Amino acid sequence: MKKPILIINFKAYDNAFGKKGIDIAKKIEKISIEYSTEVTLSVPATMISTLSQEVSLPIYAQHIDDVDLGAHTGAITAEMIKEAGAKGSLLNHSEKRIRLDQIHNALTKMKKLGLESVVCIDRYELVNPIGLLQPDSILIEPPELIGSGISVSKAKPEVITKAVDEIKKTPSVYLIAGAGISNGDDVYTAIKLGSAGIGVASAVMKAKEPEKVVEEFIKGALRAIENG
Numbered sequence: 735m736k737k738p739i740l741i742i743n744f745k746a747y748d749n750a751f752g753k754k755g756i757d758i759a760k761k762i763e764k765i766s767i768e769y770s771t772e773v774t775l776s777v778p779a780t781m782i783s784t785l786s787q788e789v790s791l792p793i794y795a796q797h798i799d800d801v802d803l804g805a806h807t808g809a810i811t812a813e814m815i816k817e818a819g820a821k822g823s824l825l826n827h828s829e830k831r832i833r834l835d836q837i838h839n840a841l842t843k844m845k846k847l848g849l850e851s852v853v854c855i856d857r858y859e860l861v862n863p864i865g866l867l868q869p870d871s872i873l874i875e876p877p878e879l880i881g882s883g884i885s886v887s888k889a890k891p892e893v894i895t896k897a898v899d900e901i902k903k904t905p906s907v908y909l910i911a912g913a914g915i916s917n918g919d920d921v922y923t924a925i926k927l928g929s930a931g932i933g934v935a936s937a938v939m940k941a942k943e944p945e946k947v948v949e950e951f952i953k954g955a956l957r958a959i960e961n962g
C-alpha cells in the first residue's frame with residue numbers, strides 16, 4: 735500500500751452500486767490521477783468485478799467470510815474476491831465484526847493469495863494484538879463517530895496518537911484513522927498525528943460533488959506529508 739493511504743468505503747449507500755457506483759468511482763479516479771495520489775475503493779461484493787474493469791484504482795472488498803470453498807451458501811471468500819479483481823479487503827469493520835480467530839484465518843488465506851488486508855478496530859488496545867497478525871494495515875475507528883460528521887482527528891485525537899504509539903511495536907503494519915472524517919483539515923490532522931492515511935465513507939458517498947471532497951482530502955494529505 736502506498737502512503738498516504740486513502741480508503742473510501744462505499745458501504746451500501748444508494749450510489750455504491752450499479753451505474754451510480756461506476757459514476758462515483760470514475761469521478762474519484764479522475765481526481766486520483768490528477769494528483770498522482772492513489773485512492774482505494776472498498777466496494778460492495780457485487781461491484782468488485784465491474785469496478786476492477788471500469789477504473790484503474792485499487793478495488794477492495796468490504797468483508798470476506800472465513801470459510802473454505804465448499805458448501806457455504808451465501809459466502810464471499812477470499813478466492814472469490816481475488817478472481818473478481820479485488821486487490822484486498824477490509825476485515826472486521828464495526829458494521830461487520832468477526833471473531834479474532836476468523837480475522838487470523840482470513841489473513842492467513844489472504845496472504846497466501848496475495849491479497850492486501852486492512853483490519854478495522856475500535857480501540858487502541860487492539861492495535862498490538864492485531865498488529866502481531868501482520869495485516870497490511872489497521873484502521874482504527876471509534877464507532878460512535880462513524881457517520882457522525884465529527885472527525886476522530888478533532889474529537890478524539892488521543893485515539894490516533896495512542897494507536898500510533900502502539901503500531902511502533904509492529905513497524906511493518908500501517909496505522910490508518912477513520913470515523914467522521916469530513917474535510918481536508920481532518921485528513922491533515924490525522925496524518926500529522928502520525929497515521930499513514932484515512933478511511934472515509936459518508937463525507938464522500940453523501941456529497942453532492944464527491945470529487946470536490948476527495949480533492950480536498952488529497953490536498954490535506956499531501957500538505958501533511960510536505961510539512962513532515
Ligand SMILES: O=C[C@H](O)COP(=O)(O)O
Nearest residue numbers: 743880881914934935936
Ligand atoms: O469505513 C469507513 C468508516 O466507517 C468511516 O465512515 P464515515 O466516514 O462515514 O464516518
